[in-house]
Amino acid sequence: MSSSIQVEQVHKTFMKPTGETVHAVGGVDMDLRPGTFYSFVGPSGCGKTTLLHMIHGLLPTTRGRILLDGEEVNGPTPNKAVVFQQALLLPWRNVTDNIKFGIENDRNMSATERLEICDKYTQIVGLRGFESHYPHELSGGMQQRVNLARALAVNPEILLMDEPFASLDAQTRLLMQEELQRMIDWKNSGKIVVFVTHDIEEAVFLSDVVFCFSFRPGTIMKEIKVPFPTPRTLRVKEEPEFLQIKHDIWELLADEARKAMEE
C-alpha cells in the first residue's frame, strides 16, 4: 500500500501568550506522491519544522488542510514517523530502549523481533557498543543518530526527517547520505520521505524534488526536480548538471537569507 499527501493552502499563525502573532507558514500547496524523496530548504525560521509537524498531525493548521489518502490529517498515525530537530531522547532509557520506543506499541511484533530491529538500526547508525549508554553519556551527534534510528525502526510509509544530519561531522554525514538511500529504498517500497536540511548539496543529492521556501511567512518559491536516477553515489555531486541545480538553489535562497538577517 502506498499513500499520497496533499497540502492545500496551508497557513500557520502562532499566537504567543503575550498576544503577539507570528505568521510562520503562509499558504503552501504540495502534492506528495508515493515513492518520492522530497527536501525542504529555506532560511532559518521560515516554517519548515512547523509544516513538517502539521503534516505529521502534531500541530493543527490555522487555515487550509492536509489530506492523507484523501482524508484530513488530524493527528499522528502509525504509518508516519518523525525524526525531530532536537533529539528528544528519554533520559531514563538507554540507546536500545530509546530506539525501541516507536515499535513497542506494535502488538503484532514479538519481543525478539523488536530486539532484532533495534539491533539492525543500532548497527546502521553506527552505535554498536553503545547500546546500554544513557543519552547524557552520548555526544550530540550520537544522540541525533539514536533519534534517526528510532524513526527508521518504525519502517513507516511516510518518513518525516527534520535536519537529521545536522550535528554530524562532514565525513559521517556523507556516509549517512549514501546509507540512507539504501536503507529507505523509497522507490521500491513506495514510501514518501520528507527531509528538512540547510545543506543544499545534501538536498539535491538525496531528493527527487527540492522545495525552496521563502522567508517567513514560508511559501514555496520553487519546486525543483532532480533528474538523476536513485540510489546515487557521491560521484554525482561532480556532474555539471548537479552543480548547476545546486547553484540555482543557492542564488534563490541567498536573497531570502539576506531578508531573514535584516529583520
Place this chain on the structure above:
Amino acid sequence: MSKIQEIPLEESQDSSFVASVKTVYNRHRIGINFCLSVVLALLTWEFIDFVFDDPDFFTGPVAVIIEFGVLIHEPRFWENIRYSGTELIYGFGLAMILGVVIGAAVAFSRTLDEMFSPILVGLYATPRSVAAPLFIIWLGLGIASKVGVITLASVFPVIINTQAGIKNVQGEFRMLGRAFNISFWSMLTKIIVPGSMPFLIAGLRLGYSRSVVTIMVAELFGAEAGIGYMIDHATQTFHVAEMMVGISLLTIMGIAGNEILKGVERWATPYRKTLV
C-alpha cells in the same frame, strides 16, 4: 620530518600506600564521608560540652550514650519511641499519598490548579505552631491530632514537586509520545511517571524532613507520649541528658529516613549522575 613530541602525563609521585588509600577512598567515598561527618559532629559536640563543663546545661555524646543505656531499661522510653514512630509513619504516609494525588490533580487540570493553588500556597505559609493547638481541639490529645499536624506540615513539598515533575514532562516529551502514537496508559507509565520521578523523590525528601521536625511541634501542645513529649518533660525537670537523648533520636530518625529515600532515588533513577 617533524617529530610529534609526546607530552608525558604528570606521573603521580604518590607512594603506593598513599595511592592505595586514595583508591579505597574513591571507591567508598559516600560511606567514608558520611562516617567522617558523623565523627566530626560528635567531636564538636563533645568539645562544646568540654567548654561548657556544666551537666545541668549541656551534655556531650558520651553522657548521652550513658543516659541512653539507662533509659532503654524503662518501658516508657520504648513507648515514647513507638508513639512518635507511629505518628511519623502515618503522618508522612498520608502526606505522601495526598501529596501525589493532589499534585497530579493540579498538574493535569488547569482549572483545579487555578482554583486551589492560592489556597495551597496560603496553607503552606501557615505556621505549624498555630496549626498544632487547632488540631488538638479538633482531634483530641491522642495520636490523630499529631498525624494531622505532621501531614499538614509535610504535604506541601510533595504536592509542589509532584506538580513540577509532571509539568516538566508535559511539553516536549508528551509531544514525542504523541508523535509515536502511544496509548494514554503508555504515556503515563513510560513518560509521565519516570519523567517526574526525580522531582517526586526530591519532594518526598523535603516532606520527610519536615515530618520529623514537626514531631516536636505536634507533641508540644499536649500529648500522651512521644519523643517530643519526652523532650518537653525532660526540659521542664532539668534532665538535660534525657533531653539530649530525645533530640538525638529525632536526628537519627531524620538521617535514617533521608538515607532510605536517597537509596530509593538511586534505585529508581539509576540513569542520573547522583547529585547527592
